[in-house]
Amino acid sequence: MVHGLNVSMTSKDVKPANIDIAQTFQIEGLDVRGRLVRLGPALDAILDAHDYPRSVSMMLAETLTLAVTLASALKYEGIFTLQVQGDGPISLLVADITSAGALRGYARFDEQREAAAADAEGAQVPRLLGNGHLAFTVDQGQDMERYQGITELAGATLADCAHNYFRNSEQLGTVIFLRTRLKGEGQNETLCAAVMVQRMPHTKADEGEADDGWRRAVVILASLTAEELLDPKLDNDALLYRLYHEDGVRTYTPQNVLHRCRCSREKVSTTLKSFPRAEITVEDGSAQVVCEFCKATYNFAVVELDALFATKDS
Numbered sequence: 001m002v003h004g005l006n007v008s009m010t011s012k013d014v015k016p017a018n019i020d021i022a023q024t025f026q027i028e029g030l031d032v033r034g035r036l037v038r039l040g041p042a043l044d045a046i047l048d049a050h051d052y053p054r055s056v057s058m059m060l061a062e063t064l065t066l067a068v069t070l071a072s073a074l075k076y077e078g079i080f081t082l083q084v085q086g087d088g089p090i091s092l093l094v095a096d097i098t099s100a101g102a103l104r105g106y107a108r109f110d111e112q113r114e115a116a117a118a119d120a121e122g123a124q125v126p127r128l129l130g131n132g133h134l135a136f137t138v139d140q141g142q143d144m145e146r147y148q149g150i151t152e153l154a155g156a157t158l159a160d161c162a163h164n165y166f167r168n169s170e171q172l173g174t175v176i177f178l179r180t181r182l183k184g185e186g187q188n189e190t191l192c193a194a195v196m197v198q199r200m201p202h203t204k205a206d207e208g209e210a211d212d213g214w215r216r217a218v219v220i221l222a223s224l225t226a227e228e229l230l231d232p233k234l235d236n237d238a239l240l241y242r243l244y245h246e247d248g249v250r251t252y253t254p255q256n257v258l259h260r261c262r263c264s265r266e267k268v269s270t271t272l273k274s275f276p277r278a279e280i281t282v283e284d285g286s287a288q289v290v291c292e293f294c295k296a297t298y299n300f301a302v303v304e305l306d307a308l309f310a311t312k313d314s
């Protein structure tokens, strides 16, 4: 569904329409398609469940936002997962989003190494993640898990690493502008936002004109400031209009994004059953399983474990 730019909104509508959304847009005159993603409360719901140091929260917020941005450019029914693995202080960042917009994520890190690296000089990715890779997969249910892509961590930021993927693997002109402002230090909530522009097969008669159009889209994107992108009072349509109005920007209905974990007692039971019974630690008469994504705790009393393992195929 397409709607115009001059949508009037009452003040109480502004916030939900602006934040926790993924929005597709098209720059008609330049043969360029784009995505605008702005996340706030959905990120804090995820980060608040953990007690990560700031550098880890920052990297996870960016991983979550990048996941939503990349997923919104794909047509899929199921789960999109972005995983970043490195040999640095942060060893793992995971974000996944369903096609319905349910987002979750977590990080693994070494406390001592993180503390030493947090205030050191140098770009984020080499300093906090080290060598490793960024991979994304799409799981569409019964079908085999389809491997979408993988790229080395070669870049200063996660957005740079994604650029490298598109440059090397897809040969698709893609630029992502991503900025984060964490909660705390005078900020009431976390905001992380991204604009991604992608070159489409062109409709121009002249190749040079198409190249010029793409360059223009990239130059205009570079004029965007973090303040504009992270200003929740600046409406999404107004933001895109400010950038690309001369070239005819068309915006589509945004998709809402919210934090929702997919863990359940049933899924935890299945995982427990896959372990040898002897490896399950029982304390004070029950085994405890904590979801790595949302920190939900599931308790299994010994009698429940007995019942569970009685049905185990062997």
Ligand SMILES: [Zn+2]
Residues within 6 Å of the ligand: 261, 262, 263, 291, 292, 293, 294, 295, 296
């Ligand atoms: Zn969970």
